Amino acid sequence: MNLDHSDAVLSLNNLIAGYGQTEILHNLSIYVNPNEIVAIIGPNGAGKSTAIKAVLGLLNIKEGSVVLNDENITNTPAQKVIERGISYVPQTNNVFVNLSVQENLEMGAWTRPTGVEARLEEMYELFPDLAEKRSQAAGSLSGGQRQMVAMAKALMVDAKILLLDEPTAGLSPKYRSEIFATIQKIKGTGVPILIVEQNAKQALGVSDRGYVLVDGANRHTGTGAGLAADPEIARMFLGGGH
Amino acid sequence: MWDAFGFEFVNFYLIPGLVLGCIYALGAIGITLTFSILRFANFAHGEIMMSGAYLSWTVMAIAGYAGLTLHPLVAMVPAALLVILLFLGTDKFFYKPFRNSETIKVVMASFGMMLIIRSAVQVIWGPNQLTFVRGIAKPNPVLSDLSSDLGMMLIIPNKHLFIFAGTIIIVIALSYLLNQTRIGKAMRAVSDSPDLAHVTGIDVDKVIRATWIVGGICATAAGVFLVMDVQMLETTMGFRMLLPMFAAAILGGIGKPYGAVFGGLVIGLAEELSAYPWIGDAPLLSPGYKTGVAFAIMVVMLIVRPQGLFKGRSF
Amino acid sequence: MEAYVGYFLYFLSLLTVGGIYAIFALGLNVNWGFAGLFNVGIVGFAAVGAYTYALLTTAESTFHIGGFSLPLPFGMFAAMMTSAAIAGLIGLICIRLRADYLAIATIGIAEIIKLILKNESDITNGPRGINKIPRAWEHFSEERFYSSWPMNWFGTPENWEAFFGGLPHWYWQPLFAGTVLLVMYLIYCMLERARTSPWGRMMTAIRENESAARAAGKDVTRRRIEAFVIGAAIMGLAGAFFAQHLRLIEPTNTFDPAKVTFLVWVMLIVGGSGNNRGAILGAFLIWTIWSASELVITGSIDLISNIFTSIDTSLLVSRAGFLRMMLIGILMQVILQRYPAGILPEVRPASPKADKKIAGSTGETL
Numbered sequence: 001m002n003l004d005h006s007d008a009v010l011s012l013n014n015l016i017a018g019y020g021q022t023e024i025l026h027n028l029s030i031y032v033n034p035n036e037i038v039a040i041i042g043p044n045g046a047g048k049s050t051a052i053k054a055v056l057g058l059l060n061i062k063e064g065s066v067v068l069n070d071e072n073i074t075n076t077p078a079q080k081v082i083e084r085g086i087s088y089v090p091q092t093n094n095v096f097v098n099l100s101v102q103e104n105l106e107m108g109a110w111t112r113p114t115g116v117e118a119r120l121e122e123m124y125e126l127f128p129d130l131a132e133k134r135s136q137a138a139g140s141l142s143g144g145q146r147q148m149v150a151m152a153k154a155l156m157v158d159a160k161i162l163l164l165d166e167p168t169a170g171l172s173p174k175y176r177s178e179i180f181a182t183i184q185k186i187k188g189t190g191v192p193i194l195i196v197e198q199n200a201k202q203a204l205g206v207s208d209r210g211y212v213l214v215d216g217a218n219r220h221t222g223t224g225a226g227l228a229a230d231p232e233i234a235r236m237f238l239g240g241g242h
Numbered sequence: 243m244w245d246a247f248g249f250e251f252v253n254f255y256l257i258p259g260l261v262l263g264c265i266y267a268l269g270a271i272g273i274t275l276t277f278s279i280l281r282f283a284n285f286a287h288g289e290i291m292m293s294g295a296y297l298s299w300t301v302m303a304i305a306g307y308a309g310l311t312l313h314p315l316v317a318m319v320p321a322a323l324l325v326i327l328l329f330l331g332t333d334k335f336f337y338k339p340f341r342n343s344e345t346i347k348v349v350m351a352s353f354g355m356m357l358i359i360r361s362a363v364q365v366i367w368g369p370n371q372l373t374f375v376r377g378i379a380k381p382n383p384v385l386s387d388l389s390s391d392l393g394m395m396l397i398i399p400n401k402h403l404f405i406f407a408g409t410i411i412i413v414i415a416l417s418y419l420l421n422q423t424r425i426g427k428a429m430r431a432v433s434d435s436p437d438l439a440h441v442t443g444i445d446v447d448k449v450i451r452a453t454w455i456v457g458g459i460c461a462t463a464a465g466v467f468l469v470m471d472v473q474m475l476e477t478t479m480g481f482r483m484l485l486p487m488f489a490a491a492i493l494g495g496i497g498k499p500y501g502a503v504f505g506g507l508v509i510g511l512a513e514e515l516s517a518y519p520w521i522g523d524a525p526l527l528s529p530g531y532k533t534g535v536a537f538a539i540m541v542v543m544l545i546v547r548p549q550g551l552f553k554g555r556s557f
Numbered sequence: 558m559e560a561y562v563g564y565f566l567y568f569l570s571l572l573t574v575g576g577i578y579a580i581f582a583l584g585l586n587v588n589w590g591f592a593g594l595f596n597v598g599i600v601g602f603a604a605v606g607a608y609t610y611a612l613l614t615t616a617e618s619t620f621h622i623g624g625f626s627l628p629l630p631f632g633m634f635a636a637m638m639t640s641a642a643i644a645g646l647i648g649l650i651c652i653r654l655r656a657d658y659l660a661i662a663t664i665g666i667a668e669i670i671k672l673i674l675k676n677e678s679d680i681t682n683g684p685r686g687i688n689k690i691p692r693a694w695e696h697f698s699e700e701r702f703y704s705s706w707p708m709n710w711f712g713t714p715e716n717w718e719a720f721f722g723g724l725p726h727w728y729w730q731p732l733f734a735g736t737v738l739l740v741m742y743l744i745y746c747m748l749e750r751a752r753t754s755p756w757g758r759m760m761t762a763i764r765e766n767e768s769a770a771r772a773a774g775k776d777v778t779r780r781r782i783e784a785f786v787i788g789a790a791i792m793g794l795a796g797a798f799f800a801q802h803l804r805l806i807e808p809t810n811t812f813d814p815a816k817v818t819f820l821v822w823v824m825l826i827v828g829g830s831g832n833n834r835g836a837i838l839g840a841f842l843i844w845t846i847w848s849a850s851e852l853v854i855t856g857s858i859d860l861i862s863n864i865f866t867s868i869d870t871s872l873l874v875s876r877a878g879f880l881r882m883m884l885i886g887i888l889m890q891v892i893l894q895r896y897p898a899g900i901l902p903e904v905r906p907a908s909p910k911a912d913k914k915i916a917g918s919t920g921e922t923l
Contacts (some may be wrong), residue, residue, distance in 0.1 A: 056441060057394075077439050079443055079446075082441065083443060088441050098434045103430075103431075106424070107427060107428060108442060110442060110444045157443070277657070282657060283658075285597075285660070345657065346593070346595055346656045346657075347893065347897075348666070349595060349657055349660055353887075354819075354886050354889045354890050357882060358764050361879040361883035362883055363881040365883060437818075481814075482666070485664070488661045488665075492658075524849055531672060533672060540662075541650060544650060544654060545650055548658070
């Protein structure tokens with residue numbers, strides 16, 4: 001397990017953040033190294049999605065910092081964060097339903113200066129299912145395919161890191177496995193991934209490292225396999241035990 | 243079939259209905275785009291349309307002093323540029339401050355703008371009617387000869403032909419913009435989901451500016467076409483257009499520009515055809531109630547199908 | 558002495574019209590301040606109230622239907638009821654939709670009402686309108702009132718004629734102003750009670766968090782329609798006073814949306830939406846500014862025409878009114894942006910559960 005994070009792509013350092021007066025994250029620290037999949041798991045309401053929104057500047061960070069490749073991006077507005085190379089796939093409402101698959105990808109490339117055509121072809125290679133549906137409205141696709149469109153759309157820029165917010169929520173087990181396989185494929189292209197998941201077991205299965213969030217702070221950290229094997233964590237989330 | 247009744251029906255009801263429909267359609271495009279991209283009903287749209295017509299009149303009058311006779315369609319170009327500036331200025335000073343608060347605040351601001359713009363026009367140009375183009379519009383001779391050879395008689399003045407052609411060109415250009423260009427696709431994307439557009443990195447402010455520009459061009463065209471048709475300018479004409487344009491936008495479905503065009507044509511035709519003596523000799527509906535037709539259609543749509551015919555957004 | 562009477566009468570007419578506008582603003586406050594309903598059809602409800610009152614109370618006429626010579630209070634009551642009925646109909650159709658649609662629908666219904674008033678000449682005398690509308694207190698000096706029951710019980714027509722001949726011609730003006738202000742005060746008291754009642758608190762809850770109110774089992778749609786109808790009834794009553802004040806009403810200029818709907822909105826926003834006192838204060842303030850600015854503008858135009866005798870001031874005269882409207886519009890925008898709460902901000906009614914609520918507000922929102 002790599003505890004050194006001097007060359008981390010993204011790091012959240014001692015974050016205290018929330019909406020308005022309500023504080024949700026109390027002292028949260030997470031980092032993602034190059035070529036890593038990092039999972040954030042935890043019970044409902046632990047602040048998992050909030051952590052991602054803090055990175056995107058969608059809520060108010062009171063203390064602590066968000067650093068992307070040595071650049072401090074704390075409280076930077078979403079659009080600027082995305083221009084700097086952070087790609088984000090929201091949990092729901094993550095494709096433009098009235099736009100075709102291809103148009104969705106083109107919108108994903110909004111901040112990309114050149115090479116959109118070439119990148120499109122790369123995406124259709126990475127997501128072969130989408131190639132044949134490129135002119136279909138994204139709203140007409142199944143949930144799993146929409147998730148693919150959303151991920152491809154996020155990868156249209158040369159992302160320094162990809163943030164996924166519960167990519168398998170509401171999907172059937174078959175699609176779930178497919179999504180996790182795709183996530184590993186994306187890692188293969190050299191993009192590190194920070195993933196927030198409810199399906200802790202599968203998420204930890206594909207992750208290099210994981211964080212267990214409880215009450216807005218990290219409670220446990222470890223390798224994906226290590227956490228998956230930890231009996232305490234198994235009792236908390238994985239086994240569905242009581 | 244082509245008897246006196248057909249002649250009367252086509253020339254005095256159908257064609258005027260289509261002309262009116264084109265004007266409503268162009269106005270409704272701006273309303274539907276603003277409603278779906280900026281998420282509010284812009285009450286100032288009719289007044290902006292009216293001010294576009296006044297600006298065109300002024301351009302023509304200035305050219306007239308210089309000894310030039312400008313066609314309204316030419317005068318429309320500089321007028322449209324001024325209308326776009328007016329839209330962008332209004333947005334910057336009166337709408338943008340409310341972008342992150344409740345929608346109704348912007349609606350209120352637009353309601354205020356409606357009065358401010360109308361009063362400004364009344365201060366500058368005066369409250370009385372102005373003549374736009376003098377003289378009786380003669381029917382296009384080529385068209386009437388051609389059509390009478392075919393056994394019917396179409397008497398369409400040139401001004402109406404210009405209105406039809408202008409509307410078709412604008413709708414084709416709009417469809418190219420929305421489907422083929424990056425900014426047009428982004429307009430559709432923001433209309434689809436502003437939040438997602440935001441986190442996708444789309445420059446929403448730029449999209450909003452593009453919306454005002456498109457809306458401004460369409461509104462100027464609608465205003466100029468209207469005064470070309472009725473040949474005079476009135477400060478109340480924007481307000482009178484407002485309700486039919488909203489009705490057209492709602493009928494077509496909010497956020498659906500083609501729906502707005504279709505809705506505009508339907509409303510325009512319905513208003514004119516409501517005065518046709520369908521039963522007996524008297525008009526079906528007294529011409530005084532023409533403007534009520536749009537409202538009736540709108541109310542029926544709101545009850546039966548608020549999302550409109552083309553499945554637009556319903557809030 | 559004559560001059561003082563003139564000032565006094567001007568002051569009275571400010572109070573009268575200000576009071577009528579205050580009633581409109583109170584009605585709008587029920588719509589917007591209490592329930593968050595964006596009603597931009599005030600002029601429609603005003604017209605319905607005014608015409609109902611006028612048709613029911615005028616003497617029989619060949620120009621329009623009736624008049625029915627009914628007692629004045631009955632005419633005013635009917636004005637409220639008609640206005641309320643129309644509001645109920647619109648409410649049933651539009652209130653479940655988003656606020657923008659209600660705005661479009663109300664602006665539409667106002668236009669349709671004016672269209673009907675203009676076109677149904679047999680009933681309303683069309684664009685020529687209705688005149689000789691009886692004004693409260695002044696109407697007693699009309700022959701048809703003092704020569705009929707109940708006034709003819711107390712004196713012969715000759716006696717009455719002599720009695721009114723002995724009064725100054727403006728005798729009715731303080732009485733009419735007093736009546737308007739009294740009605741305004743009564744409505745204010747009723748609305749204050751409503752605001753602090755469970756009904757009022759429920760309205761606030763619905764406005765602030767509709768889904769929570771719905772989840773708590775409140776019939777949101779019904780409450781909103783109630784607020785819409787009550788507000789419209791108050792506007793109908795104000796419309797009846799408006800008709801009395803003007804004595805001659807016609808569809809186009811009397812019921813100009815800019816001068817009714819818009820002015821009432823500016824009054825409520827400036828005074829403070831949600832606050833009944835704010836509505837009243839805003840009405841008197843804006844009406845005073847409105848009519849004082851008219852004096853100032855006419856005065857300065859006179860001055861200009863006296864100094865520069867060569868200038869034709871008729872252009873200025875015809876445009877000044879619009880400039881005034883434009884400035885009022887800009888005033889509204891400034892208030893909306895800088896002082897959104899108005900002069901008297903809304904005071905939330907004290908709720909017995911308020912303390913508990915604050916203690917219990919924790920947890921995550923997302």
